[in-house]
Amino acid sequence: MNPVARIGLLIAAIALVAAAPWVGIPLPPLFSEALNAPGSLNLLALCFVFGALALSYDIIFGFAGLLSFGHALYFATGVYVGAIALTSWHLGLPQAIAVTLVISIILPLVVGAVCLRVRDIQFAMVTLAFAQAGSILVMQNPFGLTGGEEGLALGANVLPSFLTGVENTRNLYWIALALLVAVCAIGWWSVNSSPGRVWQAIRENERRVEVIGLNPYLYKLGAFVLSSFLASAAGFVYLLIEGSASPDVTTASFTLVLLVMVVLGGVGTLWGAVLGGMVYEYLDFRLVVLSNATGVQSLPAFLRIPLSEPLFILGVLFIILVLFVPGGLAGALRRLNPAFLASSGSH
Amino acid sequence: MRLSRIVSALCAGILLCAPLSAAPATAADAAPIHIAVITDMSGVYASISGQGAVEATKMAVEDFGGKVLGREIIVDTVDHQNSGPTAEAKAREEFDNGAELAVDLTNSATALAVASVAKDKHKIAIVSGGGTSALTGASCNKYTYHYAYDTYALAHSEGVAVAKTGLKTWYGIVPDYAFGKSMLADFTDAIQPYGATFVHADTMPLGTTDFSSYMLAAKNAHPQVLALLNAGADTVNSMKAAKEFGLDKQMKIVVGLFFLPQVDTDPALWAGAKVADSWYWDQTPEARKWADRYAARMNGVRPGSIQAADYSSTMQWLKAVKAVGSVDADKVVAYLDGRKFSDFYAQNAEWRARDHSVVHDMYVYDILPQSQLKEKDAWYKLVDTIPAAQAFRPVAQSTCTKTW
C-alpha cells in the first residue's frame, strides 16, 4: 500500500472513532449501554489514556531497552501537578497545562540524569526508589497540597464548563482520542527518527554505540524525558476525565501492571502497547460488571471472586500466553537487549 | 505471532464478557430500583463489611417487602477494591443504571469519591463504613449522609471514657496519613478537658511494618495509656508488638478504630483492649434478635456495627421513599433532614440537617478474654455509654459550608 493510501486509511479510521458520540447503537456485551452513552464514552476515553500511557512506556522499554520500574511517577506527576495547579494554585486551565508540561520535562530530566548513571537491574531499582519516594511524598500530604490517601478532588467551578457535567463526556472523549493520536504520532515519529534509531542500537549493544562516538547517556536521557513527558500528558487527561487525583496512580504495582500491558500487547511495536493498554483498562472495568451479572453471582465463591479481580486474571492470562505461545515470545525476546545475557557473569 | 497473541487476548476478554445480560433501559417507572452496596468484598475490610453488608442490606429490603412504590428493589454488590477511582467509576455506572441509593462505603477514600458522584448525579449516598469527618465537614454535600461513626465520635467516646478515669499521660501510635492525623487531633481535643495529654505522638511513616522500636520507646516513656490510632494491618502489627514488649501489663491499651469481626481473627491478641463502637449485637434484646437472623444467613457469624448500620440506613431510606411517594433525592433529603428516630441500631438518633451527620449514642467496650466468652462472638463488655450530644461534633463547631 502506498504511503498516501496508508495515511488516508489512518485518517478515515480516526474519523470513524471520533464519530462514536453520534452512534446510538447499543453494543452488548461490550458496553452496558449504547456506544454514545456517557458511561461507554467515559470508558473508551480511559482506554485511550491507558493506550497512550502504555505506548509511552514502550518507547523507553521496548525501543531504548531501559527497564524502568518508576514510570508511574510521571503519570502521577501529570495527575497531581495538574490537580494542584487547578485547585491550590487557582490557575486557569491553559496555565495549569503549561505548568504541568514544564514540570513534566524538568522532573524526568533531573531524575533521569541520576538514574541513568547505572544500567540494567540497578537502573530499574533506582527508578523504583524515586517512584516510591514520590508515592510517599504524595501520601504525606505536604502543606496539605496532595490530599494524602483521600486524594484531591477538583471540585466544582475549577474546570471550564465544556469539560464538566455528564453531557460533556463527549468532549472528554475527543480530548482523550486527540491525546492518543498525538502520542502515537510523536511516538512513531521519534522511534523512526535518527535518535530513535540510536535508541534501538543502544538496546541491542550499548558498547557499540559508544565505539561509534555517540554518547549513549544523552540519547537514553532523551528517551527517558520524552517517554515521561508523554506519560505526564496522559496523566493530565486522566485527571480531566476522573475529576480527581488519587494516590493509586503512584504505586509500584501500577508500573508493573503497565509493564505487563506492554509485554502482552507486544514489546517494541508501538501499536501493540496501545492495544495492550486499551484491552487491560477495558477488562479492568468490565470484569466488575461481569461479576455482578446474574450468571456469575450464582457461581461458588471460589470462582466468583477471582473473576472480579482483574489483576488475578491478568496474571493467569500472562502465564498462559507465555506457556502456549513460546515462539511468539522468542521473537520479541530476540529483539530485546541481549546485553542482559552477556552481563551474566560469563567471559 | 504477536498478532495471534493479541487476538487470543482479545478473544479471552470478549468471551469473559459474553455471559453478561444486556442492561435494560430505565425509562419506565415499573423498572426496578437498585440499591448499590459499595464495599470491600475481598480485601482487608471484607469481614467488617463485605458480604455481610450485602446480606444486611438484603435483609432490610426483604423485611420492607421487597418492593417500594410498586417497584421491585434489587440489591447490587459492588466491590470497590479499596480504590477511590474504582469506587467512583462503579458508583457512576450504578447510578446511571437504576441505582437510587449507595450504602456502606467502607474506606474513607472511597466514601469521599462516591459522595462527590452522589452530589453530581443527585442520588443519595449513606456512608456507614468510612470514618473521615471530612464527610460532614469540608466535603459535606446535600446528597450524602454519614451514618455510623467518625473519628470525632471515636475520640469523644473512647478517649473521654478513659481520660475520665484519671489516666492522664497518653502515648500515641499514629500513622502518617490523613486518618491518623485526624484521629490524633480528635483524641487530643477529647481528653484535654480531663487534664490528660499526649506525652508523645510521633507520626510513623507509611510502610512501617515493624513497630518494635516504637513500642520500646513507649515502654521507656512510662505512659498510663497507649493509644493505637491506626487501622487495618497496622493495628494488628502494633498490637502484636505491644504485647511482645509486655506493654499490656504496664498500661491501658486503647484501640482507636476497631470492629467486632476483627476479634475473631486473633482473640488472644485483643483481650483486654478498650474500644469504641456504635453498636453491639448483645446489647439489647432487639439487637440480639436481629443478630440471630443475620447469623442464620451468614454461617453463624454475628454482625458488627457497620453491617447493622447498613440495615438500619437502608430501612430508614425505604421508609422515607414510601413516605414521600418518590425516589427523588431532593424530596427524600427534605424528609430525612431533622428527623429523629430510634431503632435496634441507633438510640436517640437524628438525621442532622446542618451537616448530614446522623448522630446517635456511642458505646465503649472492653474486649473479653477467651476464658470469659459465654457464647460465640460475645467478645464485648459494655463499660460506658456516651450520649449522642457529647459523642458527635456539636453543630456549632461544624466546618460544613451548607449549600443546600
Added chain:
Amino acid sequence: MSMDYIASQLFNGLASGAFYALLALGLSVIFGTLRIINFAHGAMYMLGAFATYYGAQLLHLNFFAALILAPLVVAALGILFEVLFLRRLQGADPVYGLLFTFAATLVVVNLMRLLAGAMGSPYNIPVALSGETNLGFTLYPTYKLFVIVVSLIVCGLIWWFVERSMTGARIRAATENPVLVRALGINTRRLVTLTFGLGVAIAALAGVLAAPTTNVYPSMGDDIIIYTFAIVVIGGLGSITGSIVMGFALGVLQTLGAVYYPPIATTLIFIVMVVVIVLRPSGLFGKPESS
C-alpha cells in the same frame, strides 16, 4: 536516652535486620544462579508464614516443627514452579523471568486471599520462647533473641555452603560457565533447580519466623519485597556476603532512624540505595561488572 535504651533498640534493629538478611540472601542465591529476579520472593515468605499457621491449625504442628517443615513444603512448591515454568525462560532476557514471577505473585496472593481472607490469621509466640530474657543491661523479648540467633546461624551456614563447600563451588561455576561444568559431568540442571529451592526455602523460613510477631495476611510479602530488592542492590547483586551484611546493617539503620527521626525511617533504605548506586553501581560487596 540511656545507653541501655539504645542498646535495646540496637537489638531491635538486629531482629528486623534478620528478616531483611534472610530474604536478601534468598534473593541473591536465586539471582546468582538463575539470573532471575524473583518477584515472587515476597509471596514465598508469605507462604512460609501461612504454612506455619495452617500447620498449627490443621496438623497441630508446633512452631519448632514448622521451622523445619514449612520451608521444605514451600521449597517443594518453588521447585515445581521452576521446573514447570521458569525453566522455559532460561536464556531469555531476565525481564521475562521477572514478569513471570510477578504474574505468579498476583495469582498466588489472590488465591491465598480467597482461602484465608485479607484480614489476617492469628499466630502467637510459642510459649517456650515468650516472655523476656535478662541480658544484663535490660530485659529483652526472648523471641526476638531467638530470631537473631537462628538467622545468624542460617546465614552463616548458607554463606559457608555457597562460598566454601564443594557443591557451592560447583553452583558458582555452573553460573559462570554452564557448558564447561556440564562437560565435566555435573548435572547443572539439577544444581540450578535445587539452588532455587534453597533460595525459596530461606524466604519461607523468614516467613515462619515472622508469623508470631507480624500480622499473617496474603499481602504481607508485598510490603517487604521492595526493601529486600533495595538491600540486594546495595549489597551487590548476587553477593551472599553483601546481602547478609547489608540486611542486618539496614535493619539497624532503619531502627535508629525510627528512634531519632521517625519520618525518615522507611525512606532511609532508598536514600542509601540511591547514594550507593550512584557512587558504586555494583553495590558495596559486588564485583564490578566486567564491561
